[in-house]
Amino acid sequence: MFQNSFPDRAEMASLVARMLWEIKAVHFSPDKPYKLASGMMSPVYIDCRKLISYPRIRSAVMDFAASTVLREAGFEQFDCVAGGETAGIPFAAFLADRLGLPMIYVRKQPKGHGRNAQIEGHMPDGARVLVIEDLTTAGGSMFKFIDAIRAAxxxxxxxxxxxxxxxxxxxxxxxxxxxxxxxxxxxxxxVLAAARQDKLFDEATLTSVAAFLDAPLKWSAEHGGVSELPTQ
Structure with a gap:
């Protein structure tokens, strides 16, 4: 079990931001923005999957995740932890271990053969499930997994x-x-606050990123991307 129970929330957020910069999991590029799956143009990009390759950072992040859940949800609120295919699966395993709970994972869709299962592992009927993903943008992908668990x-x-x-x-x-x-x-x-503090970019880059965070769809439209998010 994690050692530092309930660290300060703001401190956890700041530390994780600095960890992400350290392992180059986050990127700023206003001049050559990234096109996301939604069609939105973005000056920022993140790859949380990189966390699994850095054991010390990974361990700290999962300690923070466990602390966050226990503080905000409670100590006996879950029967298992579920990870979504594919990025959420390792983090579900790490968090389930921290919380002393069983783990399951959820496919994006039934596998199409055998039992045609969408949920792998043992989930008793009525189980209270904590769903974890590495990141969420607008919640769409997480709810695909949530809906599958509820349907089961x-x-x-x-x-x-x-x-x-x-x-x-x-x-x-x-x-x-x-x-x-x-x-x-x-x-x-x-992440932006850490970049400012450590002077990782020039002021023009930081200002452009700040403008995106304040009005992401407006920024996207001005840079050739969509002006609204898809409904699904």
Missing amino acids: GGIVDHGMALFYYGIFPEAAERFVNGKVKLHHISTWRE
């Missing part, structure tokens, strides 16, 4: 994202409407 008889009232974009009102609305409390550790705001 599981109960999902909480989700955990190690990293949350935190810039789309649609995301907050989706979790409220879906009756899921989203827990997270760090956001792009903390």
Whole structure:
């Protein structure tokens, strides 16, 4: 079990942001923005999968995740931890180990042969399931997994994202409407603050990223991307 129970929330967010910069999991590129799957143009990009390759950082992040869940949800609120295919699977294993809970994982769709299973592992009917993903942008992918678990008889009232974009009102609305409390550790705001503090970029780059975080779809439209998020 993790050693430092319930560290300060702001400190956890700041530390994770610095860890992400250290392992080059986050990138700023306003001049050559990234095109996301949604069609949105973005000056920021993150790859949380890199965390699995850095054991010391990975361990600290999972300690923070466990602390966040226990503080915000409670100590005896879950029967198992579920990871979504594919990025959420290793983090589900790490967090389940921290919390002393069974683990399952959820496919994006039924595998199409054999038992045609979408959920792998043992999930008793009525199990209270904590769903974890490495990151969530607007919540769409997490709810695909949540819906599958609910359809199979599981109960999902909480989700955990190690990293949350935190810039789309649609995301907050989706979790409220879906009756899921989203827990997270760090956001792009903390990543930008760490970049400013450590002087990682020139002021023009930091200003452009800040403009994106304040109005992401406006920034996207101005740089050749979509001006609204897809409904699904």
